[in-house]
Amino acid sequence: MILVGALLAGLLFGGGLMLSGMTNPATVLAFLDVAGAWNPALAFTMAGAILVAAPAFLLVRRRSRSVLGAEIRLPDRERIDAPLVGGSALFGIGWGLSGICPGPGIVLLASGSMQALTFVGSVIVGTLIARFLPRPRAATGTASAGVQR
Amino acid sequence: MTIDADTILRAFAGGLMIGGATAVFLLVVGRIAGISGIVGSVLKGHMGPRGAFVVFLVGMLLPALVLGTGPAEFSLGLPGLALAGVLVGVGTQVGSGCTSGHGVCGLANVSPRSLVAVLTFMVTAGITVWVVRHGGVL
Numbered sequence: 001m002i003l004v005g006a007l008l009a010g011l012l013f014g015g016g017l018m019l020s021g022m023t024n025p026a027t028v029l030a031f032l033d034v035a036g037a038w039n040p041a042l043a044f045t046m047a048g049a050i051l052v053a054a055p056a057f058l059l060v061r062r063r064s065r066s067v068l069g070a071e072i073r074l075p076d077r078e079r080i081d082a083p084l085v086g087g088s089a090l091f092g093i094g095w096g097l098s099g100i101c102p103g104p105g106i107v108l109l110a111s112g113s114m115q116a117l118t119f120v121g122s123v124i125v126g127t128l129i130a131r132f133l134p135r136p137r138a139a140t141g142t143a144s145a146g147v148q149r
Numbered sequence: 150m151t152i153d154a155d156t157i158l159r160a161f162a163g164g165l166m167i168g169g170a171t172a173v174f175l176l177v178v179g180r181i182a183g184i185s186g187i188v189g190s191v192l193k194g195h196m197g198p199r200g201a202f203v204v205f206l207v208g209m210l211l212p213a214l215v216l217g218t219g220p221a222e223f224s225l226g227l228p229g230l231a232l233a234g235v236l237v238g239v240g241t242q243v244g245s246g247c248t249s250g251h252g253v254c255g256l257a258n259v260s261p262r263s264l265v266a267v268l269t270f271m272v273t274a275g276i277t278v279w280v281v282r283h284g285g286v287l
Contacts (some may be wrong), residue, residue, distance in 0.1 A: 005177025006201035010208020012170035013182060018212055018219055021156065022162025026222035032271075032278040040152065041160035046252055048164025049171065056172035066179035070198040073180055075245065077260035084262060085269050086249070087244025092270030094236025096277025098225055101248040102184040102241060105234075106206060108221055110213030115223045118257035119234040126238020127189050133243065 002068050014107050020045040023107045025099030032096055083135065171253055174205065181258075183250020185241035244270075 021027045022045055030039035060072050095101050100108070100119055108116035174182040178201045187202045196203050225233065241247040244266055245256060249268075255263020 002178055002199050002201055003171055003204045006197070006204040007208040009170040009174035009178070009182060011204040011211060011282075012166045012173065013205075014209035015212040016163040016166030016168075016170060017168060017209075018163070018216070020160045022160075022163065023213070023218055024220050024222055025224060026220075029224060029278055032274045033282055034224035035279055035283050037273060039156070041156055044157050044160040045164035045167065046248075046256075048161040049168035049253045050164075050257045052165050052168025053171040053175075053253055054259075056175045057254075057258040060179075067176050068200055070177070070201075074176075074258065074262075075181065075250075075255075075262075077255075077262050079267050080262055083243045083257060084245060084266055087240045087242065088215075088246075088266040088269035089240070089244075089273045090236050091240030091244055091247060092273030093277050094233040094238075094240060095248075095270060096274035097236070097281065098223075098230055098233035100230075100233070100237070101207070102188060102237065103247070103249050104210050105237075106184065106188075107213045108218055110210050111218045111221065113221070114227060115230055116221075118227045119230045122231040122234025123188070123238040124192065124237040125240075126240075127185075127192055127242050128238075129235065130239045130242030133239070 002066075005068070013103065016049075017104055017107050021023055023104045025104075027099075028095075028104070029099040030100075032099070167249075167253060168257070171249075171257065175254075177192075178205075181250060181254040183235075183254055185244050185247040186250050189242055194236070 017023050019039055027039060027041055030037060031042035037138055063072055098119060102123060105116065105120045105123060109120055171182045178198055180197065187205065191202050193208070217218065223230065246263065246266055251263040251266040253285065256267060
């Protein structure tokens with residue numbers, strides 16, 4: 001049953017990205033281009049997603065197990081450090097260059113285009129490179145450094 | 150500005166679906182639906198509870214495999230996409246999240262950490278687009 005939920009979530013996520021238009025890099029770049037012909041669509045997509053997701057986070061705050069008994073693991077909410085800011089800054093540069101973030105990248109793989117394959121292949125390379133980077137100050141006391149979103 | 154009601158409605162409706170996906174994944178699988186985190190886990194050999202991460206990724210691909218991805222206008226050639234992809238891969242792992250993990254899940258979870266991440270990547274992405282399109286670079 002956990003897998004049925006995972007499949008349903010994946011279908012909704014992929015379908016939602018397609019319906020929203022966010023699988024088109026040009027739509028995303030038009031949102032980021034505030035000095036050009038600005039297209040606010042991405043803000044509406046994020047707002048819609050947060051609106052539905054927020055009550056679910058409230059629901060699981062008091063639980064340690066999901067409705068089907070899987071362990072609930074939520075990431076750290078408080079720690080603001082150099083890796084968070086530096087990593088996010090690098091991600092933003094890559095996102096601004098391409099107009100593609102990981103979710104739409106995966107959906108675009110379905111086209112089999114060289115562009116999508118090159119992008120996602122490079123994301124995988126970058127993901128593997130990140131493992132060999134030294135971590136300034138190992139996280140103290142918690143395992144949160146290993147919790148990735 | 151290029152705003153028409155249909156575009157905005159579709160953007161919002163798609164967002165509701167992504168939020169629904171995030172809620173289902175959280176309530177059933179017990180994890181946040183952050184794509185860079187899920188991809189990073191799978192690449193480490195952690196497939197999630199009963200392989201839920203892999204099933205989720207397959208589910209994400211299915212609508213596009215059946216319906217086609219729709220328009221995808223790339224502004225970069227392959228070398229540019231490769232550079233951007235590496236930056237996205239390194240950045241999301243070091244920064245622990247992307248638009249879904251920090252942008253949707255983190256903000257829905259009222260996380261100050263994610264708010265800082267989102268503001269950071271929005272600003273650097275905006276600056277990058279400005280430099281490329283209006284700054285006379287590249």
